[in-house]
Amino acid sequence: xxxxxxxxxxxxxxxxxxxxxxxxxxxxxxxxxxxxxxILSCNMTESSxxxxxxxxxxxxxxxxxSVSEDSAPFTxxxxxxxxxxxxxxxxxxxxxxxxxxxxxxVKILPHVSTHKHSEHGNENDEAELVCDxxxxxxxxxxTWFKEVDGxxxxxxxxxxxxxxxxxxxxxxxxxxxxLSIDEDIGDYICSGTNELGTTSDKIHLRVRSRxxxxxxxxxxxxxxxxxxxxxxxxxxxxxPDEITDDDDSGSAPLKSNSNDNHKDKNVRQxxxx
Amino acid sequence: MPPSPSDSxxxxxxxxxxxxxxxxxxxxxxxxAYSTPKVLxxxxxxxxxxxxxxxxxxxxxxxxxxxxxxxxGPASSMLVKRFGSRPMVMLGGLMCGASMVTASFGxxxxxxxxxxxxxxxxxxxxxxxxxxxxxxxxxxxxRPLANGLAMAGSPVFLCLxxxxxxxxxxxxxxxxxxxxxxxxxxxxxxxxxLMRPVLLPCxxxxxxSQKMLEEEPNKCNTKVQGGCMKEAKNFLNLSLFKDRxxxxxxxxxxxxxxxxxxxxxxxxxxxxxxxVDEYSAAYLLSIMxxxxxxxxPATGLLANSKWIRPRIQYFFSFAMxxxxxxxxxxxxxxxxxxxxxYTVFFGIGFGMVFALIFECLMDLMGSQCFPSxxxxxxxxxxxxxxxxxxxxxxxxxxxxxxxxxxxxxxFMCGSVIVAGGLFLFVANIYNYHMLDKEKxxxxxxxxxxxxxxxxxxxxxxxxx
Numbered sequence: 001x002x003x004x005x006x007x008x009x010x011x012x013x014x015x016x017x018x019x020x021x022x023x024x025x026x027x028x029x030x031x032x033x034x035x036x037x038x039i040l041s042c043n044m045t046e047s048s049x050x051x052x053x054x055x056x057x058x059x060x061x062x063x064x065x066s067v068s069e070d071s072a073p074f075t076x077x078x079x080x081x082x083x084x085x086x087x088x089x090x091x092x093x094x095x096x097x098x099x100x101x102x103x104x105x106v107k108i109l110p111h112v113s114t115h116k117h118s119e120h121g122n123e124n125d126e127a128e129l130v131c132d133x134x135x136x137x138x139x140x141x142x143t144w145f146k147e148v149d150g151x152x153x154x155x156x157x158x159x160x161x162x163x164x165x166x167x168x169x170x171x172x173x174x175x176x177x178x179l180s181i182d183e184d185i186g187d188y189i190c191s192g193t194n195e196l197g198t199t200s201d202k203i204h205l206r207v208r209s210r211x212x213x214x215x216x217x218x219x220x221x222x223x224x225x226x227x228x229x230x231x232x233x234x235x236x237x238x239x240p241d242e243i244t245d246d247d248d249s250g251s252a253p254l255k256s257n258s259n260d261n262h263k264d265k266n267v268r269q270x271x272x273x
Numbered sequence: 274m275p276p277s278p279s280d281s282x283x284x285x286x287x288x289x290x291x292x293x294x295x296x297x298x299x300x301x302x303x304x305x306a307y308s309t310p311k312v313l314x315x316x317x318x319x320x321x322x323x324x325x326x327x328x329x330x331x332x333x334x335x336x337x338x339x340x341x342x343x344x345x346g347p348a349s350s351m352l353v354k355r356f357g358s359r360p361m362v363m364l365g366g367l368m369c370g371a372s373m374v375t376a377s378f379g380x381x382x383x384x385x386x387x388x389x390x391x392x393x394x395x396x397x398x399x400x401x402x403x404x405x406x407x408x409x410x411x412x413x414x415x416r417p418l419a420n421g422l423a424m425a426g427s428p429v430f431l432c433l434x435x436x437x438x439x440x441x442x443x444x445x446x447x448x449x450x451x452x453x454x455x456x457x458x459x460x461x462x463x464x465x466x467l468m469r470p471v472l473l474p475c476x477x478x479x480x481x482s483q484k485m486l487e488e489e490p491n492k493c494n495t496k497v498q499g500g501c502m503k504e505a506k507n508f509l510n511l512s513l514f515k516d517r518x519x520x521x522x523x524x525x526x527x528x529x530x531x532x533x534x535x536x537x538x539x540x541x542x543x544x545x546x547x548x549v550d551e552y553s554a555a556y557l558l559s560i561m562x563x564x565x566x567x568x569x570p571a572t573g574l575l576a577n578s579k580w581i582r583p584r585i586q587y588f589f590s591f592a593m594x595x596x597x598x599x600x601x602x603x604x605x606x607x608x609x610x611x612x613x614x615y616t617v618f619f620g621i622g623f624g625m626v627f628a629l630i631f632e633c634l635m636d637l638m639g640s641q642c643f644p645s646x647x648x649x650x651x652x653x654x655x656x657x658x659x660x661x662x663x664x665x666x667x668x669x670x671x672x673x674x675x676x677x678x679x680x681x682x683x684f685m686c687g688s689v690i691v692a693g694g695l696f697l698f699v700a701n702i703y704n705y706h707m708l709d710k711e712k713x714x715x716x717x718x719x720x721x722x723x724x725x726x727x728x729x730x731x732x733x734x735x736x737x
Contacts, residue, residue, distance in 0.1 A: 120446060213449030217374075220456035224463055231466040 025102040027092065032106040034196055036082055040104050042092035044073040049096040057091040059136075084111035084135030109199050110139045110192045118204040121179045129174045129203050131190035138169035139192030147187040147202075155188075179207045286640075291469060292411040296419050298467035299404035302362055304426030305369070305461055306401040308434055310338040313389070315438045319447040326382045336659065337386055341394025342401065343655040349402035350648030358407035359468045361399045366461025368396030373455030377448040389451075398651075400461055403468070405631050405647055409640040410471045417582065420632040421573015427627070428565035513649055517707065518637040521700035523653060528693030529593055529626065531657035532686035535665030536600055536619065537561070543679040549609050557616045564620030565627075572628035585636055586701040589629045593694030596622030600687030604680035661686075 025044050032038045044051070054075040056066040066077055075092055087108045094100040111134040121127030133139045144165055145152035155174065157165040164175040172190055185207050191200035286292075317331045353361050372392035379385045404423065412419040434457075441450035513519050537558070544554035572592070575581060581588050599618045606615055631647065638646040665682045672678035 224459045227463045
């Protein structure tokens with residue numbers, strides 16, 4: 001009997017301790033997993049504390065449209081289209097003394113995107129393929145694959161000097177060294193995995209030969225040289241005729257100077273004929 | 274009264290024949306000169322990523338190239354007078370080609386500034402100056418048409434090279450593209466080969482080359498306009514400023530250049546702010562270039578007609594006022610269709626002015642003084658050209674986020690250009706009046722002293 005009293009007193013003191021640390025809030029649902037629409041609600045139960053208002057936080061930032069001065073002990077937030085932007089940690093906050101908070105996690109599959117859909121690299125240089133991860137929770141694992149004959153071969157970090165993978169939760173980089181035209185052209189797939197699943201995206205890699213521009217360059221230079229040669233040879237062949245023409249027409253104008261056109265023209269024509 | 278077919282040194286310009294091949298050469302050369310600084314901007318993003326430079330650092334490449342091209346005017350004109358057009362255009366082509374290829378191996382932005390900006394700019398400056406000079410030597414009666422056709426090279430090459438550059442960039446990367454672009458610029462050497470030097474016969478007995486003519490000026494002429502030939506070998510020919518017509522032309526031109534380029538740069542942004550989508554906004558500039566391509570030769574043809582040629586300076590002022598008025602009316606247009614209309618008229622106005630811009634200078638100065646005149650004009654025009662767009666940009670920034678921010682830009686550019694056009698109109702009324710007075714005085718003098726006629730050389734053929 002005495003033992004029972006002691007235990008119940010202990011339990012009561014614990015409960016009271018709990019009550020004195022903050023009001024009890026029930027959050028519904030406790031977690032949102034892979035949904036497109038959700039209504040988050042918080043209900044503050046059995047609290048005699050005065051409520052001056054409530055609002056919601058998304059990843060620590062206050063959502064301005066959710067701020068309310070209402071003293072009601074419950075509040076809801078509607079999420080219409082859950083994408084990687086709107087996923088994350090939502091906290092409902094009741095403005096009381098002390099503040100009452102409860103967190104609801106909105107989780108979706110990771111959103112994996114590439115900076116560019118096709119990348120270029122120069123032969124014997126290195127190429128960097130980058131994938132970004134968005135959403136909550138961020139991918140914990142990244143894997144890279146190379147598409148070969150319709151199937152995917154995984155690229156494993158550290159097995160050779162050729163490939164190097166650097167990953168952080170929100171970004172992964174695949175560095176391919178000494179690009180070769182035969183082996184490295186193709187599609188590369190990056191996959192990000194979090195606790196809900198995996199998504200991936202594809203990048204196409206093109207490798208340019210070092211001397212690719214050389215052939216057009218030489219072709220154009222050859223064309224220029226040939227044309228210049230043709231023009232000069234044509235001119236050399238015509239030159240003797242032109243000199244005599246110039247002499248005849250040149251001498252006339254000096255005789256009849258500044259005055260009028262008409263007479264000059266006639267004189268010149270007569271002379272050159 | 275149409276201009277006399279023989280100019281001060283008794284040279285009878287061909288006005289046809291091989292002259293048309295020279296026009297083709299000038300077309301290519303001028304085309305590369307004006308379009309290259311603009312089309313290089315297609316490579317900027319790729320160079321930026323590769324070399325890790327900021328956007329403003331990259332944009333300097335084009336500005337340096339344009340600035341050097343214009344500032345190199347006096348030096349190029351001196352070289353062209355000394356050596357003739359053909360060697361200079363070929364040298365210019367080689368310099369441009371070599372500079373592009375060398376720049377393609379660069380790893381720092383300063384390296385590219387030097388090779389593309391400075392060396393390339395010098396090459397283009399030689400090209401521009403020499404091409405304009407040789408047209409003035411080959412044409413007189415049909416010179417406006419020849420000028421219009423040659424200046425049409427700028428929009429033609431812009432329309433051809435811009436998509437080509439985009440293709441080259443995708444296929445070869447920016448380094449390979451610069452190498453191929455360099456090879457293409459070697460075609461300026463072909464253009465130069467076409468520019469056969471004009472032999473200026475001076476004595477009735479022998480054929481004297483241009484070089485000898487300049488070394489022995491006393492044998493060929495006794496009295497030339499404004500001492501132009503005497504100071505011809507000076508680097509900066511300051512005697513040009515004694516010429517009334519030249520000073521008026523310079524002032525009007527400076528006002529035009531100040532307001533001319535900013536609308537082109539800000540047109541896509543303005544269109545987007547009016548609700549046009551990005552793709553169509555970029556398309557507007559292509560429309561302008563396309564219209565420009567046809568307007569320039571057409572203007573040349575029109576300016577050649579017997580009604581306009583004698584008063585070509587008035588036609589130039591009209592073209593400037595037309596251009597400025599287009600800009601003033603632009604902010605009143607809001608819909609996409611009206612914007613396209615504005616772009617078409619802008620293209621017409623722009624093409625008209627540029628077809629006539631050098632023709633009018635040739636008309637004022639004559640073919641002897643033209644090389645040094647054009648060098649002086651280009652180096653002075655450097656300043657409004659470099660100041661215009663940033664001033665316009667500053668105006669846009671000052672207006673903040675108001676929806677009217679671009680309107681003030683168009684008002685400013687339009688009013689400066691209209692003011693320049695009106696100034697030129699009034700100034701030329703005065704100039705033509707004074708020239709008429711001088712001519713009647715001259716004629717009176719000649720009647721009183723007939724024996725001196727044989728040795729006196731006529732003044733510039735532009736006198737009416």
